[in-house]
Amino acid sequence: MAPAPKDTPGESNTLLEAQDRFVAAWGQMGVVWGISRTMAEVHALLYITDEPLCTDDVMDRLQISRGNASMSLRALVDWGIVTRTHKRGDRKEYFRAEQDVWAMARAIVRERVKREVDPLLANLYEIKDLTQRPAKAARRAGSLPDPLESHHRRLDALIDLTITLQRVAQTFSGPAGRGMAAAASLLQSPLLRRGRPAADDAAVVTDADPATEVPQ
Amino acid sequence: MAPAPKDTPGESNTLLEAQDRFVAAWGQMGVVWGISRTMAEVHALLYITDEPLCTDDVMDRLQISRGNASMSLRALVDWGIVTRTHKRGDRKEYFRAEQDVWAMARAIVRERVKREVDPLLANLYEIKDLTQRPAKAARRAGSLPDPLESHHRRLDALIDLTITLQRVAQTFSGPAGRGMAAAASLLQSPLLRRGRPAADDAAVVTDADPATEVPQ
DNA sequence: TCGAAGTTTCAGAAATCACTGAAACCGAAA
DNA sequence: TTTCGGTTTCAGTGATTTCTGAAACTTCGA
Numbered sequence: 353m354a355p356a357p358k359d360t361p362g363e364s365n366t367l368l369e370a371q372d373r374f375v376a377a378w379g380q381m382g383v384v385w386g387i388s389r390t391m392a393e394v395h396a397l398l399y400i401t402d403e404p405l406c407t408d409d410v411m412d413r414l415q416i417s418r419g420n421a422s423m424s425l426r427a428l429v430d431w432g433i434v435t436r437t438h439k440r441g442d443r444k445e446y447f448r449a450e451q452d453v454w455a456m457a458r459a460i461v462r463e464r465v466k467r468e469v470d471p472l473l474a475n476l477y478e479i480k481d482l483t484q485r486p487a488k489a490a491r492r493a494g495s496l497p498d499p500l501e502s503h504h505r506r507l508d509a510l511i512d513l514t515i516t517l518q519r520v521a522q523t524f525s526g527p528a529g530r531g532m533a534a535a536a537s538l539l540q541s542p543l544l545r546r547g548r549p550a551a552d553d554a555a556v557v558t559d560a561d562p563a564t565e566v567p568q
Numbered sequence: 569m570a571p572a573p574k575d576t577p578g579e580s581n582t583l584l585e586a587q588d589r590f591v592a593a594w595g596q597m598g599v600v601w602g603i604s605r606t607m608a609e610v611h612a613l614l615y616i617t618d619e620p621l622c623t624d625d626v627m628d629r630l631q632i633s634r635g636n637a638s639m640s641l642r643a644l645v646d647w648g649i650v651t652r653t654h655k656r657g658d659r660k661e662y663f664r665a666e667q668d669v670w671a672m673a674r675a676i677v678r679e680r681v682k683r684e685v686d687p688l689l690a691n692l693y694e695i696k697d698l699t700q701r702p703a704k705a706a707r708r709a710g711s712l713p714d715p716l717e718s719h720h721r722r723l724d725a726l727i728d729l730t731i732t733l734q735r736v737a738q739t740f741s742g743p744a745g746r747g748m749a750a751a752a753s754l755l756q757s758p759l760l761r762r763g764r765p766a767a768d769d770a771a772v773v774t775d776a777d778p779a780t781e782v783p784q
Numbered sequence: 785t786c787g788a789a790g791t792t793t794c795a796g797a798a799a800t801c802a803c804t805g806a807a808a809c810c811g812a813a814a
Numbered sequence: 815t816t817t818c819g820g821t822t823t824c825a826g827t828g829a830t831t832t833c834t835g836a837a838a839c840t841t842c843g844a
Binding site: 366367369370371373374377380381383384385386399400402451453454457468472475476478479480482483486500502503506507509510512513 | 582583585586587589590593596597599600601602615616618667669670673684688691692694695696698699702716718719722723725726728729
């Protein structure tokens with residue numbers, strides 16, 4: 353972590369130390385999550401700090417370049433977990449992190465679904481399509497192409513799982529979502545009749561329309 | 569993806585192509601998840617293939633080294649999403665992926681909680697401890713150290729969120745877990761009275777014992 | 785006790801990812 | 815129009831992760 357040499361008046365050194373450790377730990381998690389380390393660190397810093405900070409504050413405290421700080425801050429704003437604020441008589445922009453951790457969690461889930469689940473689903477549909485036509489032709493011709501059959505069964509099971517994941521996450525994080533409670537009730541609703549460990553009822557989505565389903 | 573030049577008798581080329589695309593897509597996801605690309609690809613290959621494969625099969629199809637293939641397979645077995653099998657009169661070991669996608673999902677969640685959430689939680693407790701003593705001393709001395717106060721409130725909120733996440737995931741994936749339904753009912757139980765978006769009731773975990781809480 | 789099948793380890797190479805530092809760019813207030 | 819705060823881009827560099835190829839090691843059957 354940064355040396356953080358100047359002892360800000362009013363703040364103890366042990367506090368700064370604890371903050372630095374937190375920033376580092378959060379950065380670690382960022383790596384595991386596919387967020388860049390710095391972006392996570394910037395977020396951690398803003399979250400743990402009382403006052404809003406400007407770009408230069410972030411640069412100084414984290415010892416990173418202006419470009420990096422600027423882009424990371426922008427990305428965080430895009431994610432919806434950091435907001436811009438201003439101070440009277442100051443043209444500079446200041447940044448503060450969302451303080452409600454549940455709102456934060458929802459924003460993060462929303463963004464990750466958009467970036468990871470949606471494209472994956474589109475991909476799976478597309479891959480299934482690759483063998484869709486041959487399979488149909490073969491079936492019409494009378495022969496049952498066994499390998500294609502099981503290939504489709506597997507893909508369908510995966511698509512099914514992904515859709516469920518997507519729905520739950522969207523319900524949890526969606527604009528009209530009421531968070532965990534909503535997601536929980538969705539999980540128990542007959543809409544998704546899943547969750548039986550060894551039940552062999554994989555293929556449900558059969559010929560869903562890939563084009564209209566996935567926005568990205 | 570690998571060229572996959574030899575046309576396995578009985579399997580069409582479009583099938584191989586689709587499989588390769590699937591392997592590539594799954595590998596992509598692996599990167600995003602902090603699993604290495606190869607490990608994810610090996611898993612994808614085993615999942616999408618009818619017959620169990622041996623180490624050499626994997627090496628050939630994916631064009632990777634023996635060491636890499638061996639270690640990736642071992643890791644997958646450790647994760648519990650791939651099992652070893654044998655063929656009569658053959659000393660070689662063969663590998664096959666868990667076919668039930670829900671069991672797969674549970675295994676993955678279990679492993680990721682162990683590797684990511686548990687250590688994070690331990691970290692958060694430790695960081696909180698760093699300022700715990702100074703804060704108490706100051707409080708006893710009569711002064712109210714405001715920055716320490718809000719520092720703790722933030723950390724507590726985060727610890728709280730992490731614990732909830734941990735519990736839900738463990739319920740979903742635990743040995744006695746019945747999957748999504750169990751997780752859903754946990755979410756709605758009064759045990760975790762969370763999920764109200766803007767409710768300002770963060771600090772609940774106050775002085776939980778860090779040592780006994782986290783195994784890792 | 786040998787040898788074949790299989791696993792693990794590791795140093796170095798390759799690939800990937802993140803970051804810097806500088807420059808170009810933009811918009812708006814003075 | 816200039817200046818200021820700020821953003822974006824990018825070539826080059828550094829750091830980290832992943833992979834290879836080979837060797838050492840383990841296990842077990844003959």
